[in-house]
Amino acid sequence: MIAVLAVVQGDIGIAGLAASGILVAVAIAISLWRQLGLERSLLWASLRALVQLLFVGWVLQFVVDPDDPLIFSVIWLTAMIGFAAYTTSRRAPDVPRVLSLSIVAYAASAVVVLGVLFGFGIYDLEGRTLVPLAGMVVGNSLAATVLVSRQLLIAANEQRDLIEARLALGLTAKQAFQPHLRQALRTALVPQIESTKAVGIVFLPGAMVGLILAGVAPADAVKVQVSVMYLVLGSVATTTAVMSLGISRELFTPSQQLRRPTQRP
Amino acid sequence: MSSLDAFELRGVDAGPAGSPILKAIDLTVPANGVTVLAGPSGAGKSTLLRLLNRLDDPLAGEIRWRDRPLIEWEPTDLRRQVAMVFQRAPIFPGSVIENLRVALPGVSDERAGHVLEHVGLDVDLLDHDAETLSGGEAQRMCVARALLTEPAVLLADEPTAALDRTARATVEDLGRSLADSGVAVIWVSHDTDQLRRLADHVIVLADGAVRATGHLDELDASDDQLVRRSVGAP
Incomplete structure (x- = not known):
């Protein structure tokens, strides 16, 4: 049996989550700098992933308990x-x-x-x-x-x-x-x-x-x-x-x- | 070979559903000597050939061979007795012997060599990469491959169309010698000179219908200009 510990140390909190968004800003900055035209796509993909995963996480709590x-x-x-x-x-x-x-x-x-x-x-x-x-x-x-x-x-x-x-x-x-x-x-x-x-x-x-x-x-x-x-x-x-x-x-x-x-x- | 070995087609429609190429064909395809299927492009020659070993089935009607409907034959058994070679010689990856073993997995080098000689190829080619063969050699290898199943009939769909003059002559000679040795050959050709060299019987198709059948001298005397043109009548 593989033990998966239920730990809470991994909880990065809302502030941590927001701060990790800095990395999306870095990607957008690179896109602007190199004129890749991907800023909207990067922003949309990042927000969509966030919403999708938040939704999945919310639904998952009803099945994993x-x-x-x-x-x-x-x-x-x-x-x-x-x-x-x-x-x-x-x-x-x-x-x-x-x-x-x-x-x-x-x-x-x-x-x-x-x-x-x-x-x-x-x-x-x-x-x-x-x-x-x-x-x-x-x-x-x-x-x-x-x-x-x-x-x-x-x-x-x-x-x-x-x-x-x-x-x-x-x-x-x-x-x-x-x-x-x-x-x-x-x-x-x-x-x-x-x-x-x-x-x-x-x-x-x-x-x-x-x-x-x-x-x-x-x-x-x-x-x-x-x-x-x-x-x-x-x-x-x-x-x-x-x-x-x-x-x-x-x-x-x-x-x-x-x-x-x-x-x- | 008895008349039972002829293919009998009755009311055969074939081709794409909704727009058949062959329409209500009644025909006897002799299965002895060399029978050449002639006629303009799109007449249905290849369509007809593919029906005879069940690579395709007719949309309507019945085909019989050896007094038995083709649809009652196990397709794999039928195809080993009614073999087929194609316009562009399909070469499988690997050596010549590996190509021959697709047809007969356990074939010995000795028998494989014998069949290569039978089609006029050097036994030394057995270990060569089949991709390195010339067009004529590749087509003869395909005939050798088909002969390993000991067919009674060989269907040849424009087997020399992609070959140069010299290679064409060697494949034609092979067709003739196979027919003389008892393997019936049904050969699609656009080439009237080739038809006149090879044909024991001729079937002329046009617009999905049988326009004429018979020996060359009979068709040479036809009043139908399309038939005369199709057989290259003098």
């Missing part, structure tokens, strides 16, 4: 999956059945990853753990899922001659698409692997920094961080694998024919 029923957290998780699937469908709109496939992929990833984390008692199953961990699962999988979806569609459109040449040799759709599927999955997973390798050397990850700032002993913070990193790896791999298998099925007919863009569901 130990006295709150777990169903609130499950509803939160379901909403996160729905929102992630919607975002994926917006970013990769040409992918067949993208919304339903995304829901299945994120849900499968949540079941597998959270199943391991809670099933093995790594964390206690409660709102305080379920919501942030599920957030890590969905949030970190989003970019990779969009990437793998786009890659598969590009392969189906631009490598049609190679895929059909394999089909014409009597290979099944699964066999004919396998090299492209493998390449798309590698493209989506390699950045995550590289980032995992660089952790601690090139950068200190967010969860660990947050815990240390909140007063947790670095050794405990590291244990949490490592479990989070493995969670991210597992969730990205699971989501992209489920998504890519689903997309592959939609790209072909039951008669092992590669659908044209106009024939896709």
Whole structure:
């Protein structure tokens, strides 16, 4: 069991929060100095992040309290999956059945990853753990899922001659698409692997920094961080694998024919 | 090869739904010797070819081969018996032997060498990167790859369109020798000289319909100017 200490040393207070805004002012000053024209964007992004996080923090207090029923957290998780699937469908709109496939992929990833984390008692199953961990699962999988979806569609459109040449040799759709599927999955997973390798050397990850700032002993913070990193790896791999298998099925007919863009569901 | 080996098309529509390229085709495509599909661009020659090994299915109608509807064939089984080569030779990443193993994963070097010789390529090419082959060599490698499944029919969709004159001649010779050795060849061509060199049977398509079928001398005598032009009649 990894102990996460409930400390209050991390409370920076309203004044501290306002003071950290100086750094936004620095960024805006640089934009003005170098005539980047990004001042409004910087200000808007900073304010939007503040409002969004304040709102999330306010809502989270209703789900992470130990006295709150777990169903609130499950509803939160379901909403996160729905929102992630919607975002994926917006970013990769040409992918067949993208919304339903995304829901299945994120849900499968949540079941597998959270199943391991809670099933093995790594964390206690409660709102305080379920919501942030599920957030890590969905949030970190989003970019990779969009990437793998786009890659598969590009392969189906631009490598049609190679895929059909394999089909014409009597290979099944699964066999004919396998090299492209493998390449798309590698493209989506390699950045995550590289980032995992660089952790601690090139950068200190967010969860660990947050815990240390909140007063947790670095050794405990590291244990949490490592479990989070493995969670991210597992969730990205699971989501992209489920998504890519689903997309592959939609790209072909039951008669092992590669659908044209106009024939896709 | 018996008449049962011919492809029988009855009332076949094919192409994009809503705007079919082939319309209500009734046709017998002989599956012996070399059958050349001729006709103007957009006539539906490639569309027809892709129906015969089920890379596409018709929108309407029925196609039969060996006295059995094509849709009852397992597509992977059918495609190994009715192989296809394309206009631009699709080369898979890796060496020539690796390309051949896509068609037949366990193929021995000896058999792979034998099939390369059969298409007129040097056995030493087996270990070469397939990307380094010339256009003609690549197309012959694709034929070799297709032959590994021991097909009864080879569909060839303008296989020499992207080749120079010398390479075109070698691929044509290969088509002829395959037909003579018992592999039926159904060959799409725009090139009337090539058609006249190769064809045992000719099918002329125009505007998604069958304009004429028969032996070259029959079509040379046609009253239809489009048919005569399509076969390069003297």
